[in-house]
Amino acid sequence: MTQARMLALLKRPLSIAILAILVLLAGGELLSPGFASPRQIVTLLTIAALLGVVAAGQNLVILGGREGIDLSVGGIISFAAFLAGNVMQQQDAYLLQAVGTVLLATFCIGLVTGLGVTWLRIPPLVMTLGMLGVVQGGLVLLTRGVPSGRAAPMLSRIVSEPLLLGLPGILFIWILIGVVLTLVLRRTTFGLNVYAIGTNEAAAALAGVPVRLTRTLLFALSGLFAGLTGILLLGYTEYVFIGAGDQYMLPSIIAVVIGGTSLAGGSGGYIGTMAGAIVLILLQSILTTLNIPPFGRQIVFGVTLLGLMLLYGRQRRLRG
Amino acid sequence: MPILEASGIRKQFGGVVALAGADFSLDAGAVHALIGSNGCGKSTLCKIIAGSVAADAGTIRLDGNPVSFSDPQEAAAAGIGVFYQELSLVRPMTVAENIYLGREPRMRTGLLDRDALRSQAENALEQFRSVIGTGVHPDARVADLSADQSQLIEILKVLAANPRIIILDEATAALDRNQVDAVFHRIRALKADGCAIIFITHRMDEVFEIADRVTVMRNGLTVLSQPIGQTSHDEIVAAMVGDVMPPARRERKHVPAQETALEVEQLSAAKLAGVSFKARRGEILGLGGLHGQGQSALLRALFGALPLKAGSIQVDGKRLAPKGPRTVMRRSIAYVSGDRARHGVMAIRPIFENLVISLLSRERRVVVQTERLERETRPFIERLKLKFSSLQATVAELSGGNQQKVVLARWLATHPSVLLLDDPTKGIDIQTKEDLYSTMDELCSQGVCILLHSSDDEELLGISDRVLVFNGGRIVAELTGEQRNRQALYEAAYATAPAAA
Ligand SMILES: Nc1ncnc2c1ncn2[C@@H]1O[C@H](COP(=O)(O)OP(=O)(O)O)[C@@H](O)[C@H]1O
Ligand SMILES: [Mg+2]
Numbered sequence: 001m002t003q004a005r006m007l008a009l010l011k012r013p014l015s016i017a018i019l020a021i022l023v024l025l026a027g028g029e030l031l032s033p034g035f036a037s038p039r040q041i042v043t044l045l046t047i048a049a050l051l052g053v054v055a056a057g058q059n060l061v062i063l064g065g066r067e068g069i070d071l072s073v074g075g076i077i078s079f080a081a082f083l084a085g086n087v088m089q090q091q092d093a094y095l096l097q098a099v100g101t102v103l104l105a106t107f108c109i110g111l112v113t114g115l116g117v118t119w120l121r122i123p124p125l126v127m128t129l130g131m132l133g134v135v136q137g138g139l140v141l142l143t144r145g146v147p148s149g150r151a152a153p154m155l156s157r158i159v160s161e162p163l164l165l166g167l168p169g170i171l172f173i174w175i176l177i178g179v180v181l182t183l184v185l186r187r188t189t190f191g192l193n194v195y196a197i198g199t200n201e202a203a204a205a206l207a208g209v210p211v212r213l214t215r216t217l218l219f220a221l222s223g224l225f226a227g228l229t230g231i232l233l234l235g236y237t238e239y240v241f242i243g244a245g246d247q248y249m250l251p252s253i254i255a256v257v258i259g260g261t262s263l264a265g266g267s268g269g270y271i272g273t274m275a276g277a278i279v280l281i282l283l284q285s286i287l288t289t290l291n292i293p294p295f296g297r298q299i300v301f302g303v304t305l306l307g308l309m310l311l312y313g314r315q316r317r318l319r320g
Numbered sequence: 321m322p323i324l325e326a327s328g329i330r331k332q333f334g335g336v337v338a339l340a341g342a343d344f345s346l347d348a349g350a351v352h353a354l355i356g357s358n359g360c361g362k363s364t365l366c367k368i369i370a371g372s373v374a375a376d377a378g379t380i381r382l383d384g385n386p387v388s389f390s391d392p393q394e395a396a397a398a399g400i401g402v403f404y405q406e407l408s409l410v411r412p413m414t415v416a417e418n419i420y421l422g423r424e425p426r427m428r429t430g431l432l433d434r435d436a437l438r439s440q441a442e443n444a445l446e447q448f449r450s451v452i453g454t455g456v457h458p459d460a461r462v463a464d465l466s467a468d469q470s471q472l473i474e475i476l477k478v479l480a481a482n483p484r485i486i487i488l489d490e491a492t493a494a495l496d497r498n499q500v501d502a503v504f505h506r507i508r509a510l511k512a513d514g515c516a517i518i519f520i521t522h523r524m525d526e527v528f529e530i531a532d533r534v535t536v537m538r539n540g541l542t543v544l545s546q547p548i549g550q551t552s553h554d555e556i557v558a559a560m561v562g563d564v565m566p567p568a569r570r571e572r573k574h575v576p577a578q579e580t581a582l583e584v585e586q587l588s589a590a591k592l593a594g595v596s597f598k599a600r601r602g603e604i605l606g607l608g609g610l611h612g613q614g615q616s617a618l619l620r621a622l623f624g625a626l627p628l629k630a631g632s633i634q635v636d637g638k639r640l641a642p643k644g645p646r647t648v649m650r651r652s653i654a655y656v657s658g659d660r661a662r663h664g665v666m667a668i669r670p671i672f673e674n675l676v677i678s679l680l681s682r683e684r685r686v687v688v689q690t691e692r693l694e695r696e697t698r699p700f701i702e703r704l705k706l707k708f709s710s711l712q713a714t715v716a717e718l719s720g721g722n723q724q725k726v727v728l729a730r731w732l733a734t735h736p737s738v739l740l741l742d743d744p745t746k747g748i749d750i751q752t753k754e755d756l757y758s759t760m761d762e763l764c765s766q767g768v769c770i771l772l773h774s775s776d777d778e779e780l781l782g783i784s785d786r787v788l789v790f791n792g793g794r795i796v797a798e799l800t801g802e803q804r805n806r807q808a809l810y811e812a813a814y815a816t817a818p819a820a821a
Binding site: 186187188189190191192193195196199200202203204205206207208209210266267 | 623625644645649655657662663664665667668669673676677678680681682684687690730
């Protein structure tokens, strides 16, 4: 392949991600036959959907720039799962109420984070880390370390049982989020404002973009998506676990980066992030197949992130 | 024998001739003022003397011996210290680290001696203690200092090297009177010690107060050099202006209407000290003067991008409270900055998004109706002769001039009745300038009121109906009719600034 064509390929992170998905599937199948069977793929997609939904919020915050990042998502997911489990108490009748309560609560948590970042000008890294501490601490206070709450049967069915074409409801929810978010980013004033503030905040403000409002909303939405993930995770695990969401923080960021969204903000989109989430889940699954312990996976994830940063950093230099 | 002598210095940057054979001579124990309008080559001359820019031709003699410094370190070793107009401070580092950068006190082990560094810096700061204001201590980060404090720190940094030739390039630009006094006090002491000082300023009163000799530059040449006692304010201004030629005035198709579009009374803000004026519909009102005398500040304050301290604004007879760009734009006011990269474009985003962003905000619609928006912006794209491959191409792919057209088209699409232009032609090509001028003319004939700040005096005098001259945050002159010439502009711009309130 010529260098120019390779470069052209490098410029499209989405195509790299799709290529990676195919390679990982083939690799997995080689290592352990049955890895790429339809049933197994559906399971993997279900897990990817959970990651994909948190990553949606992470994606928005990162697109908004000014070192936008949300480290509180893990805590919020755990909190959301706990709250959902305790409101619905295994009863379908309380499901809607539980969903509403959780989404409202997590949206508000994100709102507070957003206000801290915009009005108090606290760097996102610090603000979301602080919020993570508050949420985790609050959760310990509420549960006293003893988890409680269980999923409503309907919720578990939505997440794990086939709904249509052999696919579980959660995948349709994910696709819906994908379509809506992509339309919002590309076809609404809010979406254009997000890209504008992520690219050049000062210029955006002078062009009449409501910079603070937009950025505050991004963090609120990130809270909301983390909340939704918490609900879906409860459906997947059925029981509430303490710290169930902790494992999502780093992967949600990596999925966004694999998907081609720049950590500097202002460029990228959600379709790439969806592909990124699938890549990451495949990678994780292969590592599990290889009997790599969890800390080994963490290392691989960390190295993947650093490798991608190097690759994209280099690409930017080549472009500039 | 002069301690430093530069002769026949030439320097060209691309097509721009910065120095066209400048001569300059400096005596020991003397303060030599260097004065001239923006862009005449003062800073370039200093940088050549200091070894940070290489001359194309000419010789520099130090104590009579020809020298040619290939970098600033060599010049520093020869005893030349420079206060750079753009400052040379490392913003994330502390005050103490900056002052002694490269000459930090070391312990016997070779490690940095923090305590000594701190106490030396404390001593150095002492001389400006009464004027430097609060928050300045050896461990303060330079990034947290204000403009005047940073300038004083840069001065200390220059002096810390004990130079015998000191170049101060607009070192007093951001200082208030008390701070200038403190600096002058120090300069007199240095002079008594036999140091030679090149002092660049735009303030005429400072020249007469501190200088022993003055040299005037114009268009890359040194056109006058006199002992201070043998020259006058008028002679200096005349030398700066040169042969007074009437500026080439652009044919204007339209005569301004009588209706007032904008009325400003006693506006005060940072860098603005009580500004009042009226602007009419269909008028181009120029804002001129030396760099940073309140022209930009006024436009930004009107647009809500700079908080007001006092004053009132009326647009079409109704009060305007500029809380922020969003409230102001709703009153049909638009602002275009010449600093495209920072305050104009979203470079990595498509041209389309850059064009419609303000219209979307103005209309407060949720959905982006691509076709309708393209239809509404097209006339302005055509009017401005914007050249592009596709509306989906990023703005970064455009030339500077075309980027500026994108920003202007963005605002024209909102149909403004008052247009604030903040040095809009900075660094753009002649053809684009022509396109902007003719568009401005057309807007005027539609009754738009334009406030134009320009750092290009020819442009300002050539296309404005009236010119307000700013000096020290105030309007010190209004030039109309035949008064719109360089002579009158410089007279007002270089006059002693009225004491700030
Ligand atoms: N590094 C540079 N690249 C291109 N042009 C430059 C550069 N430095 C100065 N110039 C140009 O040279 C001229 C003289 O600039 P300068 O010496 O900074 O003037 P002054 O200090 O008198 O305002 C100006 O036209 C300026 O635009
Ligand atoms: Mg200069």
